[in-house]
Amino acid sequence: MALSDKEIREIITPLLLSGAKMLDKHCPRCGSPLFELNGKVFCPICEHxxxxxxxxxxxxxxxxxxxxxxxxxxxxxxxxxxxxxxxxxxxxxxxxxxxxxxxxxx
Structure with a gap:
């Protein structure tokens, strides 16, 4: 199920506000930018x-x-x-x- 741009923003925006860092790498599964928070690298879309x-x-x-x-x-x-x-x-x-x-x- 594809997420809309709005849904993606609703997932990613709180991460950026919480201090998560968007990396220059992308998820091999969905293509979303990977994020790092507290030493953990993850895909916010796949986690969602x-x-x-x-x-x-x-x-x-x-x-x-x-x-x-x-x-x-x-x-x-x-x-x-x-x-x-x-x-x-x-x-x-x-x-x-x-x-x-x-x-x-x-």
Missing amino acids: RKREERVELKSIEESLIGKLRLLANQLPDDIEELKKHLEVMGMIVELLEKYKKMEEIK
Whole structure:
């Protein structure tokens, strides 16, 4: 997803105001100028995208946990329905585990 010029300015301006130094090197991934702050060289655009992805993953994870809690509180008495219910809950748990691994990678 490409960021608009305005969004890029909103990311970079606070860095410049905080004393970060814009370097004459560019990110090999996105082409943005690299910055240095407190001895750390980083790409503000890629860092922003990582934060956005983490927020999105967290939102999805919270939604799945909510659905899992809802299902856990509505367990049916019928054995066949209970099996289906538990199967869906198992799929949600698998998805949560996948999202957790994705968070660890990022």
